[in-house]
Amino acid sequence: MRYVKLGNTGLTVSEFGFGCIPIIRLVKDDSVKVLRYAFERGITFFDTANAYRDSEEKIGKAFDGVRDRIVLASKTLKRDGDGAMEQLDNSLRMMKTDYLDLYQLHQVAQEEDWQKVTGPGGALEAVMKAKAAGKVRHVGVTSHSLPMAIRMVKSSLFETVQFPFNLIEEEAKGELFSAAREMGLGFISMKPFGGGVIDNAEIAFKYLRQYPEAIPIPGFESCEQVDQILAIYSQANVVGEQDLEVMENYRNELGKIFCRRCEYCQPCSQGVIITPAMGYPIFVKRMSAPVATEFCRKAMESVPNCTECGDCMERCPYELKIPEIIKANYALYEAHLKELKG
Ligand code: SF4
Numbered sequence: 001m002r003y004v005k006l007g008n009t010g011l012t013v014s015e016f017g018f019g020c021i022p023i024i025r026l027v028k029d030d031s032v033k034v035l036r037y038a039f040e041r042g043i044t045f046f047d048t049a050n051a052y053r054d055s056e057e058k059i060g061k062a063f064d065g066v067r068d069r070i071v072l073a074s075k076t077l078k079r080d081g082d083g084a085m086e087q088l089d090n091s092l093r094m095m096k097t098d099y100l101d102l103y104q105l106h107q108v109a110q111e112e113d114w115q116k117v118t119g120p121g122g123a124l125e126a127v128m129k130a131k132a133a134g135k136v137r138h139v140g141v142t143s144h145s146l147p148m149a150i151r152m153v154k155s156s157l158f159e160t161v162q163f164p165f166n167l168i169e170e171e172a173k174g175e176l177f178s179a180a181r182e183m184g185l186g187f188i189s190m191k192p193f194g195g196g197v198i199d200n201a202e203i204a205f206k207y208l209r210q211y212p213e214a215i216p217i218p219g220f221e222s223c224e225q226v227d228q229i230l231a232i233y234s235q236a237n238v239v240g241e242q243d244l245e246v247m248e249n250y251r252n253e254l255g256k257i258f259c260r261r262c263e264y265c266q267p268c269s270q271g272v273i274i275t276p277a278m279g280y281p282i283f284v285k286r287m288s289a290p291v292a293t294e295f296c297r298k299a300m301e302s303v304p305n306c307t308e309c310g311d312c313m314e315r316c317p318y319e320l321k322i323p324e325i326i327k328a329n330y331a332l333y334e335a336h337l338k339e340l341k342g
């Protein structure tokens with residue numbers, strides 16, 4: 001395992017980290033086993049969020065006694081200072097630690113989010129106070145919106161940025177990468193498997209390893225999966241013509257159905273919460289059906305309001321057939337509810 005600097009934070013992390021969404025699906029003992037195994041095999045960077053259910057509690061149990069040997073990151077979706085501090089204190093308690101190496105404002109995408117987090121009484125002000133008090137060592141931000149991510153990187157307010165980056169979602173490669181490099185921010189690549197749609201780990205990482213400045217955080221739900229990625233990293237990265245062809249096939253196959261969660265399509269005049277409704281099958285894959293039905297409930301229940309006006313499609317840069325996709329996802333959601341009711 002190679003260890004690299006995370007931007008100018010002064011933090012050193014393993015060249016790939018561990019994104020903790022998939023441990024939601026595991027029972028506590030299995031989560032602890034995978035987390036400990038990853039640590040023992042050299043992974044030192046663990047990224048979670050208040051929104052990832054009991055993942056923080058599982059991390060707390062796994063790393064009792066080795067806190068000083070890992071880099072722990074979490075996030076808050078709260079936009080107000082009080083809410084963010086309540087979540088931070090909860091994260092600290094769950095993870096049995098008195099500081100986080102990195103605390104991120106989670107999914108800041110819309111102008112309204114930005115105004116709230118940076119305004120008086122907003123989350124950023126409170127997180128900076130927590131940093132001064134030693135509860136947080138570094139402050140970062142995550143987003144799925146490219147213009148917002150670029151703006152936040154250039155704002156000089158953050159030390160890291162987390163953004164989707166994989167062989168299908170390549171938007172970060174241009175201005176966002178260069179701005180992060182110029183401003184000295186660490187770049188964390190979320191969704192190395194496109195949220196679960198890229199089912200070839202070798203190809204996914206052949207692509208990602210071409211950009212060593214970006215630290216991917218794959219999720220793991222078994223020790224074998226940890227070994228698989230370690231084995232890929234133990235070899236020199238050679239990307240041949242055939243690999244490029246496989247990557248291109250993924251892009252062609254998924255390009256017209258894959259939602260990037262950029263939120264450009266919103267808002268909907270009928271109150272449909274489009275982005276989580278578009279991503280429902282991916283949430284199921286990553287979180288399990290029982291968790292995803294609950295997690296996406298509000299969004300899924302808004303889908304029947306869709307009048308198929310098409311306004312959102314005009315705003316989607318990827319020309320996705322949004323009404324068609326969300327209706328299909330709604331059918332899946334209903335089937336899951338039915339199954340769960342048994
Ligand atoms: S097509 Fe449906 S989801 Fe899209 S803007 Fe119109 S009502 Fe909203």
Ligand code: SF4
Nearest residue numbers: 259260262263265316
């Ligand atoms: S449907 Fe299109 S615009 Fe909306 S979040 Fe997905 S990719 Fe972005």
